[in-house]
Amino acid sequence: MPLHAPAILVLEDGRTFTGEAYGAPGETFGEAVFNTGMTGYQETLTDPSYHRQVVVMTAPHIGNTGINDEDQESGRIWVAGYVVRDPARRPSSWRSRRTLDDELRDQGVVGISGIDTRALTRHLRERGAMRVGISSVETDPAALLERVRQADAMAGTELSSEVSTQEAYVVPAHGERRFTVAALDLGIKTMTPHRMAERGIEVHVLPATATLDDVLAVRPDGLFYSNGPGDPAATTHQVEVLQGALAQELPYFGICFGNQLFGRALGFGTYKLTYGHRGINQPVMDRTTGRVEVTAHNHGFAVDAPLEGVTSTPYGEATVSHVCLNDDVVEGLELRVPTGSTTEPGRLKAFSVQYHPEAAAGPHDAAYLFDRFAELMSERRDPRNPTTESEA
Structure with a gap:
């Protein structure tokens, strides 16, 4: 040619x-x-x-x-x-x-x-x-x-299994190992486990088809769901796995597709955006701190959750933690112990964001989220895991 x-x-x-x-x-x-x-x-x-x-x-x-x-x-x-x-x-x-x-x-x-x-x-x-x-x-x-017009549409399509690793692998912690995380690869980017490894986290990357037993076999301090393609409404297996992990009080952090699946696990719906958010210059407010971040996005679907108020779920109280300042799209969720609980009311149990804090490519404003995940695991380390920070 x-x-x-x-x-x-x-x-x-x-x-x-x-x-x-x-x-x-x-x-x-x-x-x-x-x-x-x-x-x-x-x-x-x-x-x-x-x-x-x-x-x-x-x-x-x-x-x-x-x-x-x-x-x-x-x-x-x-x-x-x-x-x-x-x-x-x-x-x-x-x-x-x-x-x-x-x-x-x-x-x-x-x-x-x-x-x-x-x-x-x-x-x-x-x-x-x-x-x-x-x-x-x-x-x-x-x-x-x-x-x-004969080609498949994106809505209703499950794609994470087409991009996920077929075999589990480990990204070792840099220096002293502080935590172990099971990460479901729904389309994970190389930089994401690297960012966790920088914080002393040993990351066990599992296929998208991993079961709850596969997750627990890692004896993790936390569970992570990655970004990925496809319609979250057509992705059901990973939602069931996440619900099982939340029922066992396993700390959770999800990004992008992991935010959408977290929303569905909590009982919210998802919907297709008109043209989506794709770029490295999207303004998002972290409503827990009031800080505005410039963030990297790549998503065509979003979580349908109320921007105000608290939603009761079988796993705790859910709120919208982050919002896009361009169009008020839900950009993050938090799950906390109910305020009326007699044990640790208001404690953070799990969270997610709709964007990419690994900054590849993009700004570094959201890097603190990996630290937030480490803090969450530090507070709720699995007592069944004999490894402590000093023993790692």
Whole structure:
């Protein structure tokens, strides 16, 4: 195929854009979403949460730092397709090992460049995320549109099992081991267990199919649920595992998909956002402290929980702890011992956030959440586990 071969992008409502092939030649389908980050494209591409999604970059110039061997968030690129306006002709970074175009081509990721990504993003903001097709082999938009409309929609789809590890593995603590955590891999990013390891946490990463018995076999001080793709309403097994862990008073921390599953475990519903939050510049307020954080997001679903008041659940009292300042979407949940309890009323039992505190890519404002998890485990260390901080 000649360099800069023509390509087309067709949305399921028929809107069509023409441009040039970028990355691998061929054809691809997925859900069209946009990412507002001006940097961090390598981490975005390798984030398993983007499985089956065609990512539109709103920043006009992409690829200028190339691809390196250190910033991958998983072992491969997960996006279904990639859309950029002005790709860099050559990378300019001492860390670069190859071009973004070459990496996309080598991993078979079909993309398109040279289109008006601003117009495409405005269309998705007005009409919502939708199915899309990109092709450098099809010249008839009507023919491609027919195949787009036959593709699977994101709503109602369970995807965590497609991106999860198949075998359990351990990320050792850095230095002295203070705690042990069982982490369900629903699409976990490499940096997440690394952030816990920095705090003396030994992380046992388990497949998405792990049972409660598998979790307890680790003899954990806490349970962690990662980010991941798909519709939380279609993901039931992990909700049941989490409910069993909460019933046993196991401290819990969840991020992104783990926030949505936590919400469902507590009895809340979830719903699909019109176009979602994807980027590294989303303002969120931690209502427990009043602090506003700039945070990294990648989610198309959200928890349907009341922003005010307390909700009684079989596991304690739930409240919304974090909220997005752009649109009031629930960005975090807390579970506490009921205030009327005769034992430790108001004590924090579990919590979650809808964003990515591991900061890969993104700001470091939310790094304190890993410390909050360590504090929670320190307060509620499992008495069945003979290991103490001094013995670790």
